[in-house]
Amino acid sequence: MSPEHGARRSQVILVEPALTQLAKLNASETHRLDRVIVAISVNPEIGTEVPGTLLRDYVDEIDRVRVIYYVTALRTITIVAYVEA
Numbered sequence: 001m002s003p004e005h006g007a008r009r010s011q012v013i014l015v016e017p018a019l020t021q022l023a024k025l026n027a028s029e030t031h032r033l034d035r036v037i038v039a040i041s042v043n044p045e046i047g048t049e050v051p052g053t054l055l056r057d058y059v060d061e062i063d064r065v066r067v068i069y070y071v072t073a074l075r076t077i078t079i080v081a082y083v084e085a
Contacts, residue, residue, distance in 0.1 A: 009038075009041040009042050010040075010041050010044050010071065010072075010075055010076055010077055010078045011041075011076060011077045011078070012037050012040065012041050012077075012078045012080060013077060013078070013079050013080065014080045014083070015079060015080065015081055017081060017082060018080045018081055018082055018083050021082065021083045021084070022083055025083075025085055029085035030085070032060075032063040032064070032065050032085050033063075033065050033067075033083055033085045035060075035063060035065075036058065036060045036063060036065045036067055037067070037080070039058075039060070040058060040067060040069060040078055040080075041078060044056075044069075044071040044075055044078050045071075046058055047067070047068075047069065050068070053070075054070045055068055055069070055070050055081065056068070056069055056070060056071070063085075064085065065083070065084065065085045066082070066083070066084040066085075067080055067082065067083050067084075068080070068081050068082035069081060069082075
């Protein structure tokens with residue numbers, strides 16, 4: 001990786017349940033969620049592992065947002081299964 005470029009972000013995809021939840025959020029909630037999605041895309045390991053699953057659970061106490069997601073084996077795609085803002 002050249003010095004002028006940072007770490008590559010993973011691509012974030014929201015599955016149907018997360019999209020349904022996203023559609024119910026207002027503009028402020030969507031903005032807070034967007035910041036958390038960016039943080040997860042930069043560092044997919046940010047959330048805590050959900051025991052016995054491939055899922056990770058990330059709660060941002062400042063923005064009051066929760067995202068449950070999993071990361072593909074090559075860490076290039078992050079699949080969001082649940083959002084709460």
